[in-house]
Amino acid sequence: xxxxxxxxxxxxxxxxxxxxxxxxxxxxxxxxxxxxxxxxxxxxxxxxxxxxxxxxxxxxxxxxxxxxxxxxxxxxxxxxxxxxxxxxxxxxxxxxxxxxxxxxxxxxxxxxxxxxxxxxxxxxxxxxxxxxxxxxxxxxxxxxxxxxxxxxxxxxxxxxxxxxxxxxxxxxxxxxxxxxxxxxxxxxxxxxxxxxxxxxxxxxxxxxxxxxxxxxxxxxxxxxxxxxxxxxxxxxxxxxxxxxxxxxxx
Amino acid sequence: xxxxxxxxxxxxxxxxxxxxxxxxxxxxxxxxxxxxxxxxxxxxxxxxxxxxxxxxxxxxxxxxxxxxxxxxxxxxxxxxxxxxxxxxxxxxxxxxxxxxxxxxxxxxxxxxxxxxxxxxxxxxxxxxxxxxxxxxxxxxxxxxxxxxxxxxxxxxxxxxxxxxxxxxxxxxxxxxxxxxxxxxxxxxxxxxxxxx
Numbered sequence: 001x002x003x004x005x006x007x008x009x010x011x012x013x014x015x016x017x018x019x020x021x022x023x024x025x026x027x028x029x030x031x032x033x034x035x036x037x038x039x040x041x042x043x044x045x046x047x048x049x050x051x052x053x054x055x056x057x058x059x060x061x062x063x064x065x066x067x068x069x070x071x072x073x074x075x076x077x078x079x080x081x082x083x084x085x086x087x088x089x090x091x092x093x094x095x096x097x098x099x100x101x102x103x104x105x106x107x108x109x110x111x112x113x114x115x116x117x118x119x120x121x122x123x124x125x126x127x128x129x130x131x132x133x134x135x136x137x138x139x140x141x142x143x144x145x146x147x148x149x150x151x152x153x154x155x156x157x158x159x160x161x162x163x164x165x166x167x168x169x170x171x172x173x174x175x176x177x178x179x180x181x182x183x184x185x186x187x188x189x190x191x192x193x194x195x196x197x198x199x200x201x202x203x204x205x206x207x208x209x210x211x212x213x214x215x216x217x218x219x220x221x222x223x224x225x226x227x228x229x230x231x232x233x234x235x236x237x238x239x240x241x242x243x244x245x246x247x248x249x250x
Numbered sequence: 251x252x253x254x255x256x257x258x259x260x261x262x263x264x265x266x267x268x269x270x271x272x273x274x275x276x277x278x279x280x281x282x283x284x285x286x287x288x289x290x291x292x293x294x295x296x297x298x299x300x301x302x303x304x305x306x307x308x309x310x311x312x313x314x315x316x317x318x319x320x321x322x323x324x325x326x327x328x329x330x331x332x333x334x335x336x337x338x339x340x341x342x343x344x345x346x347x348x349x350x351x352x353x354x355x356x357x358x359x360x361x362x363x364x365x366x367x368x369x370x371x372x373x374x375x376x377x378x379x380x381x382x383x384x385x386x387x388x389x390x391x392x393x394x395x396x397x398x399x400x401x402x403x404x405x406x407x408x409x410x411x412x413x414x415x416x417x418x419x420x421x422x423x424x425x426x427x428x429x430x431x432x433x434x435x436x437x438x439x440x441x442x443x444x445x446x
Contacts, residue, residue: 003369
């Protein structure tokens with residue numbers, strides 16, 4: 001049976017992790033490769049690296065990072081951030097990335113999704129969507145949640161799917177950082193319309209939150225950052241909890 | 251030493267990185283004469299099966315593969331190339347296995363592609379699964395599958411339909427999942443192949 005996936009997310013800037021990390025037995029908490037290795041040993045199913053490097057020079061560091069992760073880590077990983085064109089994606093693919101995650105660039109230029117899917121296969125293309133609720137509707141936000149668009153989340157996700165997205169990574173800005181649980185009702189509503197996998201993001205605070213999102217929204221994967229980085233949730237224990245709740249976990 | 255068939259279908263960085271990590275020596279097969287340099291052969295592949303088949307034919311390596319008597323391991327699309335036919339592009343393949351590569355669409359009521367870790371049931375004593383437990387998890391990413399077959403399926407997987415996770419015939423082995431991305435069990439499988 002296909003297992004539900006648990007995905008730690010690492011923010012990296014100039015080749016170093018930036019969000020706080022408080023991990024036992026870590027030689028260098030800023031080294032994303034070491035963190036990635038630790039997570040793979042603990043039973044993480046996949047990893048996401050969000051590259052927030054701004055400079056051109058920094059991109060080279062990112063490519064070196066992708067190569068190092070591919071060399072040392074034996075589970076799949078996705079890299080997102082700053083991918084604007086086919087050439088950006090190709091160099092990351094050739095450096096060992098399994099998937100790329102695209103957010104703003106796809107909204108600005110939806111044809112990019114078609115091009116990426118046709119060139120590299122749709123399994124390579126993760127479309128990340130940041131959403132926030134206001135005036136009775138769900139709206140797509142860009143630039144890490146700073147800019148509101150006039151696009152409704154449900155519409156955009158359907159378009160992304162039809163253009164060739166292989167997976168949707170949906171982050172609820174309303175829930176992100178609250179540790180009050182994932183946005184199960186929105187995730188379920190979206191998931192019911194999708195024929196491609198969906199990754200839930202935003203709001204994880206407890207093991208029960210993961211149980212809820214898998215049981216209530218039936219998502220394929222759940223992503224979180226700080227609860228893992230600070231050791232508030234240990235992946236082996238989380239997997240045990242999932243299995244106890246009859247959720248298939250590896 | 252393992253030779254990797256280098257026909258330009260998809261990225262092989264993860265595969266070569268994993269072989270390096272496992273201290274399994276390897277080189278690239280770019281032309282027919284290169285087959286003589288290696289004891290074992292890996293056919294990698296990601297992407298579109300018909301496109302991969304065309305590239306393999308254009309590389310001039312397709313006919314040589316059919317005649318190999320050394321251990322061969324096909325991975326993902328590299329596995330599908332060994333079947334008789336793929337619905338992806340409706341193209342004839344190398345036909346080492348009398349099996350078809352079919353699309354999940356319209357055959358299952360689940361999400362496509364099949365992405366993630368799925369458990370694999372061992373069907374016989376295939377040497378590439380030595381020291382790997384029954385129902386171990388491997389990482390899959392694919393929209394096309396090879397039908398289950400009593401004679402050739404050495405490990406099966408269930409995703410709405412029971413299909414071939416691994417097939418085996420004589421010196422030809424092939425897996426649908428990505429051993430280079432499948433944690434310790436995937437590494438064990440590659441080590442097993444390197445010792446056949």
